[in-house]
Amino acid sequence: MKRRLIVSACAALAAALSAMPSHAAQTTLVVDDNGAQCPGAGFTSIQAAVNAAIPGSTIRVCPGTYNEVVTVNKANLQLVGPRTPADCTQPGAPNPATDAIVQADNAAGGVVNLVENGIRFQRFTVQNNTLGPGVFTGASFSGHGVQQNLVQNNVLGVYFNSDGATDSTVTRNCIRQNNQAGAASGNGIYSDLGLSDADIVQNAFFDNDSSALVLTGGAPGAVDAVDIDTNTSQQDGSLLAVFNSTDTRVRGNTVRNGTGSAIFVGNDNTALQILSNNITGSGRGVRTSIDFGGGPSSNVRITSNVISGSTSTDGISVGPNSLTGSFISSNLAFNNPRDGIRVDAGGNAGNQITGNVLRNNAEHDCHDDTVGAGTAGTANTWRSNAGLTENRPGLCRGTPS
Known part of the structure; x- marks a missing residue:
């Protein structure tokens, strides 16, 4: 009897379900x-x-x-x-x-x-x-x-x-x-x-007049934990302009023939990583700046990038008061019309600039206008950089390979 009741209940349930609208048909x-x-x-x-x-x-x-x-x-x-x-x-x-x-x-x-x-x-x-x-x-x-x-x-x-x-x-x-x-x-x-x-990964950008990417917000941390990897940018204004970011990574991108700074680091970025990008023929390679207001970026890593043939100024340039406590290391910058690495005067202090290879840059391979207790009277530490020309003796050592 119990078994017959169960079977009857199941049959009633099946009938009820068959009468209901079928969502599966709409998937x-x-x-x-x-x-x-x-x-x-x-x-x-x-x-x-x-x-x-x-x-x-x-x-x-x-x-x-x-x-x-x-x-x-x-x-x-x-x-x-x-x-x-x-x-x-x-x-x-x-x-x-x-x-x-x-x-x-x-x-x-x-x-x-x-x-x-x-x-x-x-x-x-x-x-x-x-x-x-x-x-x-x-x-x-x-x-x-x-x-x-x-x-x-x-x-x-x-x-x-x-x-x-x-x-x-x-x-x-x-x-x-x-x-x-x-x-x-x-x-x-x-x-x-x-x-x-x-x-933001493996995209192709072409001929966007301002920039392939602009990431910004009203306060520090508005851009958080964003990975910008293995994209290509051709004939854009820039690959990236980034402001107010935390824990963001820019890695393995290819930039060709941009009109401005290939990677523009604006104000108030923390723990930004710029790694292993290949930049050719842009106005500048990597530029830090607070021209649009705000405070300096800190704990930034600019590492293992290849930057050549800039059309305006430098391979890597640090604008006044824009970068503190950061690392510029193991980059290759060559054939740029002004400097390979340039740090402008102002509050750019406590940066470590190490192991870079800089060659055939028109004015200086190594250039630092800050004043402090660091290398060669600058406010930063320069160590093991291979380059031939410098605005202060002791910034570059050895022969570029």
């Missing part, structure tokens, strides 16, 4: 603007699919042109387009027969807006916002994943913000020619609302 939604590539698609608009989706769904978008602002406000959605990577330095019009092209003007935000946690957005072309960014990520959320997209011809490319609760990423995108007039124009990736626990 993958398909979008096609005109039904040409995906005749069975349930939606012609990306936003309509987002509105119909439940959290955790996948939205597959077929090739076409989508003239709409997309606001993704449901957690853990995945939006996947068909785009395949191409050479980022060869701009051309995207093909709606093979690419999912999302474009619109939106003064209030991006063409695509990620305003919930855990959203993945990948393999799209996002373009032509003359009023703002291509992609916007909300600062009150995290777990964003912006991957393998082409972001071009907007005021700025990706407006990247995160609260840091979980890791957010911008990876393997082509971000180019985001130079429309407007606020923060000319930047590939821009952040000023707070960015924490984020990775």
Whole structure:
């Protein structure tokens, strides 16, 4: 009898479940603007699919042109387009027969807006916002994943913000020619609302007039635990301008033919690491400065970078009152039009400049204008640097190899 009751109960439960709406049927939604590539698609608009989706769904978008602002406000959605990577330095019009092209003007935000946690957005072309960014990520959320997209011809490319609760990423995108007039124009990736626990990795940046990346905020620590690794920057204003950061790393990036400082270290950075970057043909290589206000950066490591052929001044330059208690070590700087390493007068004290190889720099390989109890009457320690020319005897020792 007990067994019969159990079987009856199970049958009743199964009947009840079968009468309920099926969320499983909604876990993958398909979008096609005109039904040409995906005749069975349930939606012609990306936003309509987002509105119909439940959290955790996948939205597959077929090739076409989508003239709409997309606001993704449901957690853990995945939006996947068909785009395949191409050479980022060869701009051309995207093909709606093979690419999912999302474009619109939106003064209030991006063409695509990620305003919930855990959203993945990948393999799209996002373009032509003359009023703002291509992609916007909300600062009150995290777990964003912006991957393998082409972001071009907007005021700025990706407006990247995160609260840091979980890791957010911008990876393997082509971000180019985001130079429309407007606020923060000319930047590939821009952040000023707070960015924490984020990775910016393996992206290609091309011809963004201001900078590939600008990371800043209203107070020290606004940028925290961000890794900027193995990106390429060609013909951008800079690879990076960073302000108010803590525990941030810039490693293994390649910069070619930038117009300004390849890596610009602004005010109030702490425990910033600039490691193993290869910089050729920029205005300057690495520059620390407080020209925009704020205090000096400290505990910065500028190590194992190769910097050559700067077009304006120095390989590594420390502007007045901008760097204390930091390390400049094991760098190679050559064929720059002024100095290999230059430290300007002012409060640049307690820095250790060691083991660098400096050669064929037009004015000095080693240059330090500070005054103190350090090497050669400077306020810093210079040790084991190979170079031939110096503004004070004792800064460079030995023959550059």
